[in-house]
Amino acid sequence: MGRLVMKFGGTSVADIDRIRNVARHVEREVKAGHEVAVVVSAMSGTTDRLVGWCREAAPIHDAREYDAVVASGETVTAGLLAITLQEMGIPARSWAGWQVPIRTDGVHGSARIQEIDGTEIRKRMEQGQVAVIAGFQGIGPDKRITTLGRGGSDTSAVAIAAALEARCDIYTDVDGVYTTDPRIVSKAQKVDRVSYEEMLEMASLGAKVLQTRSVELAMVYRVPLQVRSSFEAPDSPNQNRPDGTGPGTLVCDEEDIVEQQVVTGIAYTKDEAKVSIRKVKDQPGVSAAIFGPLAEADISVDMIVQNVSMDGTTANITFTVARKDLKKTIDVLDAIKARLGIHEVTHSADVAKVSVVGIGMRSHAGVAARMFKALAEKSINIQAITTSEIKTSVLIDEAYTELAVRALHTAYGLDKA
Amino acid sequence: MGRLVMKFGGTSVADIDRIRNVARHVEREVKAGHEVAVVVSAMSGTTDRLVGWCREAAPIHDAREYDAVVASGETVTAGLLAITLQEMGIPARSWAGWQVPIRTDGVHGSARIQEIDGTEIRKRMEQGQVAVIAGFQGIGPDKRITTLGRGGSDTSAVAIAAALEARCDIYTDVDGVYTTDPRIVSKAQKVDRVSYEEMLEMASLGAKVLQTRSVELAMVYRVPLQVRSSFEAPDSPNQNRPDGTGPGTLVCDEEDIVEQQVVTGIAYTKDEAKVSIRKVKDQPGVSAAIFGPLAEADISVDMIVQNVSMDGTTANITFTVARKDLKKTIDVLDAIKARLGIHEVTHSADVAKVSVVGIGMRSHAGVAARMFKALAEKSINIQAITTSEIKTSVLIDEAYTELAVRALHTAYGLDKA
Numbered sequence: 144m145g146r147l148v149m150k151f152g153g154t155s156v157a158d159i160d161r162i163r164n165v166a167r168h169v170e171r172e173v174k175a176g177h178e179v180a181v182v183v184s185a186m187s188g189t190t191d192r193l194v195g196w197c198r199e200a201a202p203i204h205d206a207r208e209y210d211a212v213v214a215s216g217e218t219v220t221a222g223l224l225a226i227t228l229q230e231m232g233i234p235a236r237s238w239a240g241w242q243v244p245i246r247t248d249g250v251h252g253s254a255r256i257q258e259i260d261g262t263e264i265r266k267r268m269e270q271g272q273v274a275v276i277a278g279f280q281g282i283g284p285d286k287r288i289t290t291l292g293r294g295g296s297d298t299s300a301v302a303i304a305a306a307l308e309a310r311c312d313i314y315t316d317v318d319g320v321y322t323t324d325p326r327i328v329s330k331a332q333k334v335d336r337v338s339y340e341e342m343l344e345m346a347s348l349g350a351k352v353l354q355t356r357s358v359e360l361a362m363v364y365r366v367p368l369q370v371r372s373s374f375e376a377p378d379s380p381n382q383n384r385p386d387g388t389g390p391g392t393l394v395c396d397e398e399d400i401v402e403q404q405v406v407t408g409i410a411y412t413k414d415e416a417k418v419s420i421r422k423v424k425d426q427p428g429v430s431a432a433i434f435g436p437l438a439e440a441d442i443s444v445d446m447i448v449q450n451v452s453m454d455g456t457t458a459n460i461t462f463t464v465a466r467k468d469l470k471k472t473i474d475v476l477d478a479i480k481a482r483l484g485i486h487e488v489t490h491s492a493d494v495a496k497v498s499v500v501g502i503g504m505r506s507h508a509g510v511a512a513r514m515f516k517a518l519a520e521k522s523i524n525i526q527a528i529t530t531s532e533i534k535t536s537v538l539i540d541e542a543y544t545e546l547a548v549r550a551l552h553t554a555y556g557l558d559k560a
Numbered sequence: 561m562g563r564l565v566m567k568f569g570g571t572s573v574a575d576i577d578r579i580r581n582v583a584r585h586v587e588r589e590v591k592a593g594h595e596v597a598v599v600v601s602a603m604s605g606t607t608d609r610l611v612g613w614c615r616e617a618a619p620i621h622d623a624r625e626y627d628a629v630v631a632s633g634e635t636v637t638a639g640l641l642a643i644t645l646q647e648m649g650i651p652a653r654s655w656a657g658w659q660v661p662i663r664t665d666g667v668h669g670s671a672r673i674q675e676i677d678g679t680e681i682r683k684r685m686e687q688g689q690v691a692v693i694a695g696f697q698g699i700g701p702d703k704r705i706t707t708l709g710r711g712g713s714d715t716s717a718v719a720i721a722a723a724l725e726a727r728c729d730i731y732t733d734v735d736g737v738y739t740t741d742p743r744i745v746s747k748a749q750k751v752d753r754v755s756y757e758e759m760l761e762m763a764s765l766g767a768k769v770l771q772t773r774s775v776e777l778a779m780v781y782r783v784p785l786q787v788r789s790s791f792e793a794p795d796s797p798n799q800n801r802p803d804g805t806g807p808g809t810l811v812c813d814e815e816d817i818v819e820q821q822v823v824t825g826i827a828y829t830k831d832e833a834k835v836s837i838r839k840v841k842d843q844p845g846v847s848a849a850i851f852g853p854l855a856e857a858d859i860s861v862d863m864i865v866q867n868v869s870m871d872g873t874t875a876n877i878t879f880t881v882a883r884k885d886l887k888k889t890i891d892v893l894d895a896i897k898a899r900l901g902i903h904e905v906t907h908s909a910d911v912a913k914v915s916v917v918g919i920g921m922r923s924h925a926g927v928a929a930r931m932f933k934a935l936a937e938k939s940i941n942i943q944a945i946t947t948s949e950i951k952t953s954v955l956i957d958e959a960y961t962e963l964a965v966r967a968l969h970t971a972y973g974l975d976k977a
């Protein structure tokens with residue numbers, strides 16, 4: 144049956160009872176003949192508590208110390224799961240990142256994995272020992288603990304799967320990827336298969352099932368990635384399909400998706416803020432003069448819309464940034480305002496971005512037009528538009544988010560029968 | 561001013577405020593010109609929580625996994641203290657046991673330190689960086705985390721002090737070693753200096769200021785050990801005496817104690833239980849037949865009293881064991897009873913051991929006699945007696961413990977004026 148990496152997040156390992164439930168999922172896969180590695184997060188609440196202590200000790204603190212403190216949460220879960228598996232008669236041992244070793248760069252707090260030496264783990268997996276690996280952590284060139292940043296356990300799991308040439312099953316509190324947020328649209332449907340590219344768009348647009356970096360990594364190394372529920376009974380008869388996959392959503396190569404939909408899903412995010420600059424001189428270099436300083440301040444700009452005024456001498460520029468960066472953005476603009484002759488800067492945090500995503504869009508015309516029509520029918524005003532090969536996004540008034548998502552879900556024929 | 565190892569226990573680092581208080585103690589010593597290493601325990605409550613999880617996962621569990629889980633508590637404290645010190649402008653970094661490295665044997669759960677490589681730490685201390693070391697943990701020959709057993713942070717601190725050729729200050733919730741338990745005798749006095757040998761007797765007899773193993777280690781490597789309070793204000797004017805020691809109790813070589821007392825202190829323990837065997841045949845080999853099986857069952861026997869009966873053919877044997885071992889002891893005796901012709905086994909957990917300790921006893925006669933007289937005056941019956949070079953202990957009815965301790969404290973002239 145080959146090698147399998149199973150990843151469980153914080154809510155799935157929140158207490159010993161849930162860790163036992165995780166162990167039963169592992170047992171099922173071991174009995175099915177898989178060689179299994181498990182990647183675990185910290186028990187839910189643990190990381191927040193540890194981060195809170197670091198902040199209380201010093202608002203700005205040494206990222207190397209932060210990493211040593213915060214990584215301990217995953218180490219604890221790995222040990223507890225190994226104990227639980229052994230208690231069930233399944234050979235297992237825990238591995239800290241430095242023990243594997245999972246080598247990362249030296250960017251403490253948001254390190255990137257550079258190399259995983261899977262030799263020892265692979266050898267033991269072949270002998271039937273389950274490797275329980277602490278997610279989110281590695282060892283830097285300075286021989287100190289590094290962490291991969293929040294949600295980094297997904298990345299750990301995919302990187303380990305790549306090193307072990309294994310499939311990677313990500314267990315979450317949802318049972319797969321949906322056509323949209325089921326809390327908004329009751330007729331949302333679970334998607335059986337979704338391409339890496341689509342998943343990337345969905346993830347970065349706020350469908351927070353998988354970390355964006357983990358999907359990128361899976362795409363690069365062609366790691367088959369499955370999103371499935373840790374709360375479905377481990378011994379449920381529909382846990383393993385005949386083809387070896389489970390009942391969740393498989394994130395895979397486009398070619399492995401037989402029946403491609405034009406639009407796979409509707410994503411939205413309320414984490415955006417809109418900034419408008421009025422009457423900036425319409426001359427070469429003005430965009431660079433605005434967006435250069437923003438980039439230097441580490442602010443990611445998403446949508447950009449530029450209109451030239453009637454008389455052709457001034458322009459209005461509207462763009463979006465992450466809502467948490469809004470204050471910093473205004474500060475940067477205030478500093479360069481006079482020099483650029485900017486007359487007026489307005490901003491709003493009451494905006495949302497709604498997107499339709501689908502690899503089928505590349506070969507189908509009229510997808511965007513249908514979107515605009517559906518929104519117009521509900522009298523929803525579009526404040527900005529961006530498009531990519533497999534995605535069309537619009538910025539709207541936040542109050543209309545749910546209405547827009549429901550209208551688009553219906554318009555693209557995604558409603559469950 | 562030389563190198564100094566400062567050790568802080570769980571209650572001293574229970575939250576960030578207390579960690580800040582610890583940092584101020586460290587600051588004082590740094591400013592006094594010391595090169596400082598700090599050894600910390602887990603925040604109080606943490607170890608119990610982690611141990612509880614291990615037990616919940618499996619009553620009997622892999623000690624290697626237990627070690628990985630439980631050692632995380634000290635790692636967290638070390639990181640948080642390093643952050644706090646840095647915030648105060650003091651260069652510092654945290655060290656996990658495996659990073660130092662602190663090499664131990666492979667006895668997980670109660671490992672013994674075998675070797676500490678202090679090269680890197682010493683180099684950084686010379687450059688003014690405070691080394692904040694996670695206590696209680698090391699790395700075994702299998703490259704996995706080991707722990708030294710409960711209270712092992714004291715042992716870590718002394719071993720590191722030995723490796724760094726440093727003095728070791730153990731900060732606790734008491735401000736030194738007293739002539740006896742101040743909760744029982746309000747006139748108990750703090751002792752300025754006590755010898756390693758005396759401290760060992762006090763520690764093993766239940767004056768739980770220092771772990772026995774740490775005192776043994778300090779004695780072997782001649783590490784000057786100071787017991788002092790972590791709750792006394794760090795900037796109090798009496799924190800550092802002109803001779804470089806602090807306001808606590810210095811545990812040191814006998815030769816360094818100028819004015820030796822005959823009796824240094826009165827110790828007591830209620831952790832004992834008494835077992836009496838009546839009318840066992842008085843013949844060679846009978847003691848071995850009784851105490852051999854007890855030793856094999858890992859039961860430590862403390863006091864032993866043997867009387868021969870009037871007719872000279874049978875003996876009565878009374879001995880004490882740790883109270884927690886009483887049931888096991890009775891089980892062992894039941895198993896060998898018939899074979900040895902033992903008629904009757906009685907036992908009692910309502911006993912206490914009271915001891916007078918002092919290196920001066922070696923050169924002074926009549927110390928024990930004074931003890932028996934003082935107890936007789938209070939009508940306290942002595943059930944058993946043991947003596948060593950620097951200690952005389954009696955077993956009495958537990959109800960009389962406080963009365964006996966007070967009487968002896970007065971009898972040996974230890975009461976505060």
